[in-house]
Amino acid sequence: MLIKCFTGGFLVFIIAFIIETFLELGIKQIEPPFLSSLFKAFIGASLPEEGAKFCVLYWIVWKSKDLDEEYDGIVYAVFVSLGMALLENIEYIYANGLQVALIRGVLSVPGHGFFAVQMGYFLSKARFGKIEDQKNNLILSLMVPFLFHGAFDFCLLFIGEEATVNTGLVALLLIMFTIIVIYLWRLGLKDIQKLTENSKLRFQKAGYNSISTHSHINYMESSNKIESINTMESNNYTQEDPNESFKQADSLETEEIKEQEELPEEISNDKLGVVFIVLCVLIPLVGLIIYFNQKNKFPNKANTAARSAGIGLALNFALQLLIK
Numbered sequence: 001m002l003i004k005c006f007t008g009g010f011l012v013f014i015i016a017f018i019i020e021t022f023l024e025l026g027i028k029q030i031e032p033p034f035l036s037s038l039f040k041a042f043i044g045a046s047l048p049e050e051g052a053k054f055c056v057l058y059w060i061v062w063k064s065k066d067l068d069e070e071y072d073g074i075v076y077a078v079f080v081s082l083g084m085a086l087l088e089n090i091e092y093i094y095a096n097g098l099q100v101a102l103i104r105g106v107l108s109v110p111g112h113g114f115f116a117v118q119m120g121y122f123l124s125k126a127r128f129g130k131i132e133d134q135k136n137n138l139i140l141s142l143m144v145p146f147l148f149h150g151a152f153d154f155c156l157l158f159i160g161e162e163a164t165v166n167t168g169l170v171a172l173l174l175i176m177f178t179i180i181v182i183y184l185w186r187l188g189l190k191d192i193q194k195l196t197e198n199s200k201l202r203f204q205k206a207g208y209n210s211i212s213t214h215s216h217i218n219y220m221e222s223s224n225k226i227e228s229i230n231t232m233e234s235n236n237y238t239q240e241d242p243n244e245s246f247k248q249a250d251s252l253e254t255e256e257i258k259e260q261e262e263l264p265e266e267i268s269n270d271k272l273g274v275v276f277i278v279l280c281v282l283i284p285l286v287g288l289i290i291y292f293n294q295k296n297k298f299p300n301k302a303n304t305a306a307r308s309a310g311i312g313l314a315l316n317f318a319l320q321l322l323i324k
Contacts, residue, residue, distance in 0.1 A: 009083020
């Protein structure tokens with residue numbers, strides 16, 4: 001499903017590119033910088049991109065059996081967005097050079113990721129929430145990222161238009177842009193954590209508690225079974241083979257040993273692979289998602305992902321400073 005969503009992002013790019021090409025012909029006729037930036041941001045970029053993302057995400061995920069947890073909506077939406085962002089970055093690098101990739105790595109790629117978090121959050125609320133709220137949540141799944149994306153792009157576009165004309169307005173827009181980015185990050189992380197906790201509660205209600213608790217319960221059940229078998233065998237000793245009770249007890253003990261041997265396998269999974277470490281450095285948002293998703297079950301894996309994301313952010317800012 002993750003591969004399907006990621007490649008679905010390629011389709012998003014193609015659809016958005018075609019629509020934007022036609023819209024650009026009309027937007028070019030708008031001359032005032034404010035209106036030009038406004039239309040480019042909301043109509044020329046945000047609407048086709050977020051609209052295409054929503055349609056592809058809904059088409060791939062909505063009726064899929066893999067959408068079985070609230071947190072899944074965010075994960076699938078982010079992967080659709082990252083697939084789209086990959087082709088978009090290639091386009092920008094081809095047209096403007098490698099330095100654009102570094103700028104987009106700091107701003108645009110995380111931005112696309114957090115727009116997708118909002119889309120996935122409300123998609124999950126539509127799927128798992130109250131049926132009477134489903135339509136409103138689906139509308140919010142499109143409108144919230146559309147508005148954030150438009151405001152994000154408008155600040156950048158208008159700053160570019162007014163950079164050499166009105167420094168006071170540019171400073172105000174930079175403050176506004178910073179507020180939008182910080183709010184996006186905080187809101188996105190809050191939504192990720194909320195749906196992670198909801199998924200965790202669903203598992204707990206279903207009886208999937210921690211490994212140690214599960215193992216302890218199995219151990220107690222096995223011990224009770226062994227004691228019960230020994231008691232029954234002692235009462236029927238004269239009628240049955242005296243070695244039979246030992247065979248049954250050994251069988252249960254063997255099963256318990258196998259269950260205990262499975263524990264190190266779970267522990268060995270608490271390690272983040274090299275591929276994911278590199279991915280977290282290149283796309284810090286992926287590291288944050290892994291952290292909030294795995295911090296309770298696999299704390300070492302989660303901490304490694306968070307550290308890798310922090311390193312990625314630091315490298316992006318450092319490279320940006322060197323370019324300037």
